[in-house]
Amino acid sequence: MLSLLRLASGVDVAQARLGRALAWLSVAMVVLAGLNAVLRYVGAAIHVNLTSNALLEGQWYLFALQFLLGAGWALSRDAHVRVDVLYNRLDARAKAAVDVVGTLFLLVPFAAIATWVTWPAVRASVAVWEASPDPGGLPRWPIKLVPLVGWYLLLAQAGAQLIKAVDTLRRPGSTRGLGVPVAMLAVLVGALLGLRQPELVPDEALGGLLFGTLLLLIFMGYPVAFALGGVAVLFGQVGYERWLFDWTLFYALPERVLGVMSNAVLLAIPFFIFMGTLLERTRLAEDLLTTIGALFGRRPGGLALAVVAVGTLLAAATGVVGATVVAMGTITLPIMLRYGYDKSLASGVIAASGTLGQVIPPSVVLVVLGDQLGVSVGDLFVGALAPGLFLAACYAVFVVLRAHLRPDLAPPLPPEARPADGAAMARQVVRVMVPPLVLILIVLGSIFTGTATPTEAGALGALGAMGLAWARGRLDLKSVREAAAGSAALSAMVMFLLIGSTAFTLVFRGVYGDLWVESFFRELPGGALALVLITHLAFFVLGFFIDFFEIAFILLPLVVPAARILGVDLVWFGVALGVNLQTSFLTPPFGFALFYLRGVAPPEVRTVDIYRGVVPFLLIQLGVLALVLARPHWFGL
Numbered sequence: 001m002l003s004l005l006r007l008a009s010g011v012d013v014a015q016a017r018l019g020r021a022l023a024w025l026s027v028a029m030v031v032l033a034g035l036n037a038v039l040r041y042v043g044a045a046i047h048v049n050l051t052s053n054a055l056l057e058g059q060w061y062l063f064a065l066q067f068l069l070g071a072g073w074a075l076s077r078d079a080h081v082r083v084d085v086l087y088n089r090l091d092a093r094a095k096a097a098v099d100v101v102g103t104l105f106l107l108v109p110f111a112a113i114a115t116w117v118t119w120p121a122v123r124a125s126v127a128v129w130e131a132s133p134d135p136g137g138l139p140r141w142p143i144k145l146v147p148l149v150g151w152y153l154l155l156a157q158a159g160a161q162l163i164k165a166v167d168t169l170r171r172p173g174s175t176r177g178l179g180v181p182v183a184m185l186a187v188l189v190g191a192l193l194g195l196r197q198p199e200l201v202p203d204e205a206l207g208g209l210l211f212g213t214l215l216l217l218i219f220m221g222y223p224v225a226f227a228l229g230g231v232a233v234l235f236g237q238v239g240y241e242r243w244l245f246d247w248t249l250f251y252a253l254p255e256r257v258l259g260v261m262s263n264a265v266l267l268a269i270p271f272f273i274f275m276g277t278l279l280e281r282t283r284l285a286e287d288l289l290t291t292i293g294a295l296f297g298r299r300p301g302g303l304a305l306a307v308v309a310v311g312t313l314l315a316a317a318t319g320v321v322g323a324t325v326v327a328m329g330t331i332t333l334p335i336m337l338r339y340g341y342d343k344s345l346a347s348g349v350i351a352a353s354g355t356l357g358q359v360i361p362p363s364v365v366l367v368v369l370g371d372q373l374g375v376s377v378g379d380l381f382v383g384a385l386a387p388g389l390f391l392a393a394c395y396a397v398f399v400v401l402r403a404h405l406r407p408d409l410a411p412p413l414p415p416e417a418r419p420a421d422g423a424a425m426a427r428q429v430v431r432v433m434v435p436p437l438v439l440i441l442i443v444l445g446s447i448f449t450g451t452a453t454p455t456e457a458g459a460l461g462a463l464g465a466m467g468l469a470w471a472r473g474r475l476d477l478k479s480v481r482e483a484a485a486g487s488a489a490l491s492a493m494v495m496f497l498l499i500g501s502t503a504f505t506l507v508f509r510g511v512y513g514d515l516w517v518e519s520f521f522r523e524l525p526g527g528a529l530a531l532v533l534i535t536h537l538a539f540f541v542l543g544f545f546i547d548f549f550e551i552a553f554i555l556l557p558l559v560v561p562a563a564r565i566l567g568v569d570l571v572w573f574g575v576a577l578g579v580n581l582q583t584s585f586l587t588p589p590f591g592f593a594l595f596y597l598r599g600v601a602p603p604e605v606r607t608v609d610i611y612r613g614v615v616p617f618l619l620i621q622l623g624v625l626a627l628v629l630a631r632p633h634w635f636g637l
Contacts, residue, residue, distance in 0.1 A: 005167060008160035012076050015157055019073030019488065025066045026274050026484040026491075030466075033059050033271070033459030037452055053137040057262075059455075061143050063270070064261035066488055067495040068150030072157035074492035080223035081493055081549065086180055087221025094177030095221070096168035101181050102222030103162045105188045106230025110503065111158065113233050114253060115151040121254040122148050147257050184220045187213060192234060206244065207513025210235045214504065214554070224550045225493070228500030232507040245510040256502045260495060264455050265371045269364055269494060270487040271458030275439070275465045276314075276357075277483040280326065282469035285314055287432040289331045294413075295429055301403025301410040303336050304349045305396055311353025312392040313436045315360040316444060325354030325596040334602055342409040343605050345402065348613025351586060351593040352395060352621075358548070358582040360388030362443050362454060362461070365548055365581050368494075369574045372556040376571075377454045378447050383575040385444075386635040391579070391624045398620060435468040494549055501553035508558070521562040528566040532573065532629070535559050536580050543584025543591075551581065572628075572637045579625045586614045586621070 036055045043050035074080055087095060122144055124130075130140040191213050210231065217227045239245025260266070279285050288310045296302035296309070307328055314324045328350045336346040358365045361381035370377035403410040443461040446452035452460065469475040524530040535555070542551050563573060585593040588611040597610055628635060 004163045008163040011156055011160035015073040015076045015153070018153075019070055019077070020485070022066045022070045022073065023481065023484040023488040025062045026270055026487040027480065029059055029062045029066075029267070030271060030274060030459050030462040032062065033267070033456060034463040037456035037460055040456075041451065053132065053134040056264075057132060057134070057138045060262045060264065060267060061138060063267050063491070064143055064146050066270075067492045068146050068257075068261070069153060070488055070492040071150055071496050072153040074489050074496075075154065075157045075161060075223075077489060079489040079493050080225055080496065082221050082223050083218045083550070086177075086219065090177035090180060090221070091174045093169055093171070093173045094180060096165040097178055097181035098184060098221050099161060099165040100169065101184050101188070102217075102226065102230070103158050103165070105185075105234075106217070106222060107158050107226040108155065109233045110226055110229030110500070111151050111155045113250060114229070114257075114503075115148065115155065117251045118148045118151060118254045118257075120251065143261070144254075144258070147254065147261075180220055184217065184222070187216050187220075188234070192238070206235065206239065206242075206511040207508060207515075207517070210504075210508055210511065210513055211558070218550070224554075225496040225500035228497070228504040228554070232500075232503040235511060236507045239507065239511045244512070245507065249506055249510055250503075252506065253503060256506070257499055260498050260502065263371065264453070265367060265377055266495070266498070268362070268367050268377070268455040268458040270491045271455065271462045272362055272364055272367075273490050274483050274487040275458065275462040276324070277486045278462070278465045278469060278479060279314070280324075281479040281482055282465075282472070282474040284432075284435055284465075284468060284472065284474075285310070285324070285328075286331050288313060288436065289328060291428050291432045293332060293335065295425065298412055299403075300407040300412050301399050302412055303332065303339070303341065304345065304399045304403070304410055307332055307349050308353045308392060308395045308399060311356045312360065312389070313440070315357035315363075315388070315392075316436075316440045324357055325351060325593050326600055328354055329597045329600040333597075333600075333605070337602065337604070339413055340408075340411045343609040344613035345409050346613070347597060347601065347605060347610040348615070348617050349395070349399060351591075351597050351610065351614050352617035353392075354596070355582050355585040355593050356388060356392055356395075358585060359384055359391065359578045361385055362447070362458065363578065365552075365578050366574070367454065368549065368552050369556070369577055369581075372552055373560055373570045373574045375574060378450075379571050380574050380578070381444070381447055381454065383571050383635070383637050384578055387575060387579055387624060387628050390635070391621065394620045394624060395617060398616060435472075438468065439464050497549050497553050501557060504554070505557045513558070517558050517562055521559075521566065528563075528568050531559070531563060531566055532568060532576075535563075536576070536625070536629070539577060539580045540583060540587075543581065544587045548581040548584050551584070569637075572632050575635075575637060576625065576628045576632075579621065579628055583618060583621050583625075586618050588614070 032055065036051055036059070039050040039055070071080075087098065090098070125141040125144040128141075130144070132138055132140050191209070213235075214227060214231045217231060218224050236245050236247065236250065240247045289306070292309055293303050293306040296306040299305075310328065311324060333346055333350055337343065357363060361384055363381075363384065366380045366384055367377055370380045399410070439461050442464050443457045446457045446460065447454055466475060466480070469479065521531045521534075524534070526533075538555060539551055542555075560570070563570065585591050588594060591614070594607075594610055594614065598607060601610070628637070
């Protein structure tokens with residue numbers, strides 16, 4: 001066993017080195033995309049085409065290298081998202097058992113099948129030295145090798161994870177929680193054996209059982225991306241044996257992966273993540289919080305109002321929740337508590353304001369929704385601006401009213417903590433307000449005027465964040481490296497979720513699950529209204545337990561075809577879902593914003609204080625969602 005552990009350690013070290021190298025591709029992508037955008041603007045001004053297909057394809061080539069070769073590295077870091085409702089309650093041996101079962105029955109079969117079906121596509125491409133179909137583009141055959149290498153790296157890391165998990169199981173310890181992996185194994189074996197009996201499970205029920213099995217498995221804690229792929233392989237085999245599913249459909253997976261690789265919309269995600277993380281690491285967000293807090297602090301609730309204002313500004317500049325909540329929780333929460341703020345009010349306003357980036361553009365949620373709904377991300381950005389700003393205004397009104405009615409919960413700053421020099425304070429406000437306003441102008445202005453795509457705007461915004469940090473003397477190698485690594489890990493997680501959901505959807509439709517969903521919604525009384533209400537209810541309930549990425553990638557491919565058939569306005573639908581998905585960050589007990597804040601909150605702030613504090617803001621969110629659904633014309637939808 002010792003030699004196997006050394007082998008696993010060697011794999012971990014190799015993946016870590018590869019991951020550090022791949023992280024720097026985030027910077028290269030930002031520079032390349034920004035250069036392409038600038039050349040396009042200059043070329044348009046002088047009526048000369050200065051861009052090329054090679055520059056465009058170079059961006060997604062780098063993106064593909066990063067997330068496909070980085071999947072194993074992300075697995076070694078446990079960066080692939082789990083639904084940890086049960087998983088975090090298990091002891092080390094039970095967690096290891098879940099990982100053993102999941103790796104053997106879900107990850108390895110999925111990666112092995114993907115490797116198998118990718119080989120023919122690679123051979124065919126290399127045999128003809130495949131070139132780009134676009135004039136002046138890059139050779140296509142080298143990039144088709146990348147998924148194959150990525151699957152092998154993922155299989156290697158799966159083996160390393162399996163060795164480490166088995167070693168954990170061999171050690172003496174508690175058996176508490178071992179029922180979860182046993183149940184997981186029972187679900188897998190039961191599905192494989194039971195579904196082979198047509199008299200027990202009729203053909204038309206396979207689609208529903210496929211979805212139900214997936215939900216059971218992801219709630220047991222294995223990474224969602226690989227649960228999606230593994231369940232697809234399991235049901236694909238069952239469907240093949242029952243003459244429902246053509247196994248050769250899996251050979252379409254390499255082309256689907258190529259479509260994911262070249263998806264220019266999703267390329268915006270790492271740019272916005274890089275920009276938001278860099279603003280937090282270089283303390284530009286801290287400058288905003290301290291200055292605006294001092295400006296508003298002379299009135300009751302002033303610090304809380306400053307948090308709402310800063311959350312709105314950062315949302316409009318970056319659209320990244322984690323960095324915003326962490327920055328505000330680290331900087332502002334101790335100050336609010338020091339000056340007598342109620343723990344629940346302070347925690348609630350920080351968590352809620354930090355989530356404004358999920359609905360105020362540029363929003364990663366809206367980028368994902370635009371891709372899954374098949375609508376323009378720019379249209380979603382325009383449509384979501386009014387609801388997002390209205391939501392921020394509602395937060396501000398609540399804070400003002402709460403402080404007016406109970407000034408003891410949100411007292412003003414004492415005179416000695418207020419700025420004495422008004423002129424100096426005014427200069428400081430101007431100095432710290434210019435950076436986010438410049439970023440907002442670059443990102444949103446270029447999108448709304450149609451001069452840039454969301455991807456180009458994200459790249460320019462990331463370059464702008466680097467420039468602003470450099471101008472303040474805070475751009476260092478450590479900050480850039482941390483921002484790049486965070487962007488790379490999240491890209492691998494998101495894109496493999498999409499690849500897993502692609503395989504799942506392939507099999508779901510192969511066993512006629514899409515027809516099952518369409519018939520379900522068609523037979524409901526109420527038609528399109530029933531579809532909208534049920535979808536929102538499902539999104540809201542699932543938001544208590546799982547992340548918006550999983551919700552979007554699992555549910556939307558099932559619902560969108562029926563929504564199109566029933567004539568639902570998909571831009572309005574997407575904006576409303578964006579507001580709905582924002583609640584998933586605040587819903588106890590598993591809202592991500594609550595975990596972010598809990599991780600940086602002082603010890604005297606209890607978890608129950610945070611939960612109690614977000615309730616009124618959650619009700620405000622639901623009220624705004626109801627208005628968006630019932631009165632879309634109020635928001636220009």
